[in-house]
Amino acid sequence: MGASSQFRPLDIPKDSDGFVKSFTLSCYNCSKASEARAFFEEYGFVVISNVFTPEQCNDTISDIWNVIESLVVQPVRNDKQLWTQELWSKTGILDEGIVGWESLWTRQILFNRQTPALHTAFASVLGTENLLVSHDRYGMFRPTKEHPERATATNLHLDMNPWLYIDKEDNSEQLEVPGELNYDSDDDWITENNEPGCSKVGELHVQGLVNLADNREEDGGFWLVPGFHKYLTQWADNHRHLRRFYGHYDQFIMIDRQYIPKLYDAACHISSRAGSAILWDQRAIHGSRPNRSQSPRYAQFIKMFPADHSAMTLERAEKRRNVIIEKLQTVNINPEADLSSLVVMFHSDVDGEANNCKIVNAQRLLLVSMDQNLLDKLVGRCVVLESALQN
Numbered sequence: 001m002g003a004s005s006q007f008r009p010l011d012i013p014k015d016s017d018g019f020v021k022s023f024t025l026s027c028y029n030c031s032k033a034s035e036a037r038a039f040f041e042e043y044g045f046v047v048i049s050n051v052f053t054p055e056q057c058n059d060t061i062s063d064i065w066n067v068i069e070s071l072v073v074q075p076v077r078n079d080k081q082l083w084t085q086e087l088w089s090k091t092g093i094l095d096e097g098i099v100g101w102e103s104l105w106t107r108q109i110l111f112n113r114q115t116p117a118l119h120t121a122f123a124s125v126l127g128t129e130n131l132l133v134s135h136d137r138y139g140m141f142r143p144t145k146e147h148p149e150r151a152t153a154t155n156l157h158l159d160m161n162p163w164l165y166i167d168k169e170d171n172s173e174q175l176e177v178p179g180e181l182n183y184d185s186d187d188d189w190i191t192e193n194n195e196p197g198c199s200k201v202g203e204l205h206v207q208g209l210v211n212l213a214d215n216r217e218e219d220g221g222f223w224l225v226p227g228f229h230k231y232l233t234q235w236a237d238n239h240r241h242l243r244r245f246y247g248h249y250d251q252f253i254m255i256d257r258q259y260i261p262k263l264y265d266a267a268c269h270i271s272s273r274a275g276s277a278i279l280w281d282q283r284a285i286h287g288s289r290p291n292r293s294q295s296p297r298y299a300q301f302i303k304m305f306p307a308d309h310s311a312m313t314l315e316r317a318e319k320r321r322n323v324i325i326e327k328l329q330t331v332n333i334n335p336e337a338d339l340s341s342l343v344v345m346f347h348s349d350v351d352g353e354a355n356n357c358k359i360v361n362a363q364r365l366l367l368v369s370m371d372q373n374l375l376d377k378l379v380g381r382c383v384v385l386e387s388a389l390q391n
């Protein structure tokens with residue numbers, strides 16, 4: 001494996017119930033948050049517990065079934081016999097257990113994206129509370145004990161192009177694909193997740209998921225190579241020969257076991273309790289393992305990124321915000337009444353040339369400002385639609 005043979009995978013600490021060590025946070029700058037951040041820096045991931053409540057997990061599992069049943073056009077949740085390959089091929093990406101072909105916009109998935117504890121988790125790791133949230137999909141891994149054919153594929157991948165990441169000089173052309181993201185296709189929201197910046201600028205990008213049921217090793221799901229985030233640059237440089245298998249601008253790199261057997265051996269399942277979030281550094285090679293148990297594995301995938309993220313141009317932020325407002329209307333979410341006090345939405349008549357224009361415009365999304373100084377600066381120049389959580 002060239003110089004990456006120096007890479008030493010780390011042993012992951014576990015708690016007395018066999019789950020990976022986790023952190024409970026009261027706010028983003030509490031002492032536990034510093035510990036969580038230190039853990040993240042060392043291992044390339046961290047588990048934050050109690051991010052979704054038990055009720056929220058149950059409601060979300062029910063929503064996953066609503067999505068599945070709307071795609072297979074029949075009720076299936078109570079009859080495992082119906083969870084066949086043929087039917088599941090209509091629900092999303094079969095091999096990866098992803099539910100939904102493109103980003104999902106149900107009421108439940110939208111409300112989950114504004115969960116305060118989730119925001120605290122990302123803010124703790126990213127070191128800022130001014131964040132945008134991604135609009136991704138659900139995961140559901142069917143039990144396979146009696147149906148091995150229902151297993152998802154064992155995989156390790158990167159949601160970025162490691163060679164563009166190490167070679168680019170700056171972030172000016174973040175997404176090196178033809179055309180700008182318009183958010184006119186639900187697929188654009190998935191593409192948006194795979195913009196990791198570049199190594200020379202060194203922005204931190206953090207992906208995440210919330211497990212909705214206890215997730216033990218035998219239930220399959222998320223795994224990663226602990227500590228790999230620090231070696232990505234070196235690894236990518238040593239493995240330039242693999243680049244020929246991918247398109248020059250591909251931003252999703254699935255790597256077969258035969259090319260990286262040692263990394264597959266080093267990957268660890270990240271077991272966590274229901275309602276826990278797993279956050280990982282986008283540079284850590286990761287993926288999923290199939291379920292081998294009798295219980296389904298349920299998850300929601302979520303990334304948050306700083307609102308002043310370098311790829312978020314004013315035009316993009318504007319389009320993004322407008323599409324989100326339409327999506328909220330489609331599921332009868334009233335931005336003025338139904339959103340959490342975390343969510344700040346700005347009218348579009350903000351003076352784009354003024355100070356902070358980038359931050360102002362980038363925040364025209366869902367999420368977020370709890371930074372009073374920033375709000376004070378902005379409120380004079382725009383209307384903040386903010387109110388108490390009502391869901």
Ligand SMILES: O=C(O)CCC(=O)C(=O)O
Nearest residue numbers: 139221222286287288301
């Ligand atoms: O937990 C999983 O199913 C895998 C998640 C993953 O690889 C991703 O979101 O990139």
